[in-house]
Amino acid sequence: MESEVAHKDATDQLLRPAGFKLDDWPAFSAAIEQAAELFGRMLGKLVTGELTIEVAEVVAGPAGNLIDQDQAYVTNVVHAPGWDAKLLVGTSRNSALRVVEMFFGGSGPADGLAVDRDCSRIELAAVGLMFRYLAAVLQSSFAPIADPEMEPGTCVDEVILDDLGGPEEPIVIVRLACVLMEQNIEVFIAVAQRTLSAVGDPLRMVVEDAAEASDPKWSEHFDRQFRRADVDLTAVMDGGALTLDEVSRLRAGQVLELEATVDSLIKVDCNGHPMLWCRLGQADGSFMLKVEQFFDAEQDLMEELLTATAVKN
Structure with a gap:
């Protein structure tokens, strides 16, 4: 219990300098947790072996401080038209290559082994599929509260912070820790703080704990209505x-084959x-x-x- 409190306090300290406190955004936090769970289920169908995915941390600050542009990344810009914004999802190049190998049943490169080359077209396609799934689970998880539409773009072998507003732009970054066959893979989701502020109240809603709100009659009614x-x-x-x-x-009356x-x-x-x-x-x-x-x-x-x-x- 003490370690959990210490971890929460440490997280708050990281968030406060940038004017963002996770406790003020319970619906956002709950949606991210759900997205991580769904993402794990979807990826689990593509790989062999046990896969675990959890939210490692949520931190805030200038984009240039949280995303090292000198490091090799594979990224994808996800367009959110309903939010009038862009999100950036990505992973290190080493993690990307581990993902590709694991998709084909391999064990992935060893931890600490640096790969000094660009990803091939086929490797970018494989990692791009993973990002497509991530965009899909984000859309599904946020749909009940903020009704977003997530449209992933092209997977590229670089990171461009201008998509978030530039290196000085205050952002919130969510880091997902994935472990498969003793291989560590980190995937991040970055969004500008002004985007969350613009969405506003829906992301600040308090998510009622299911155990506390349990009502057998209501649960039965909800289940019946859900099935219909x-x-x-x-x-x-x-x-x-x-x-x-x-x-x-295109012209009116034109026939498309x-x-x-x-x-x-x-x-x-x-x-x-x-x-x-x-x-x-x-x-x-x-x-x-x-x-x-x-x-x-x-x-x-x-x-x-x-x-x-x-x-x-």
Whole structure:
């Protein structure tokens, strides 16, 4: 107990100089904890062996003090249009290479082994997939309180603090500690303090402890309503992309050719998360979708990497 109090006091001391105190943002803290748990579950499906992920620390201060630009990082800018802001997620290059090896069943480079080279295109694609999952769990975890939309950009082999507002910009950085097969991996999430202040009260809400608020009748009612809740599903027939130039030249009545055929699988998403692969059919004069299989994250990873390799060649 004393060690926990000492840790909390130490954290508060780190946060106070930058004018940010974690105790003032309980909903933000709860959402980050939930995101870490969901992130661990998603990554656990892609690797072999036991994986643990927890929030190591949440600190605040100038971006240049908290993120060493002289260190080799792999990063991804996550756009949050609803917050009118950008988040920066990243990991060290060594950690990135460990992630890539573990995705393919390896044990990863040894701790302390420095790798003095840029990441390859296929390695960036693998780490980019991890960041995509991180953006998805952040969106899911913050949705009940701040309704964000997280759109990950391109994974790059560098860190650009201008995306957060520059080296002097006060930020809050969350460090996630991941341990897999005795390998240590750190992933960070950085956001400008002004972004959190702009979102405001929803992130400051007190999250009531579930044990204290337990009411059997209410829990039964909530569970019953939850099971009856409506969700929006999106069926994606063709995932092709158009350039801005192609979009600007579209005309009313123009016919767009799809690469999909009648035999192509259709991906069904829920809130941006892929769930099912289906086939298109007809019944009683209406179109229908027949569930073929559940979405396989590992298979998706392999297809992403094969696509990246094909582009490179």
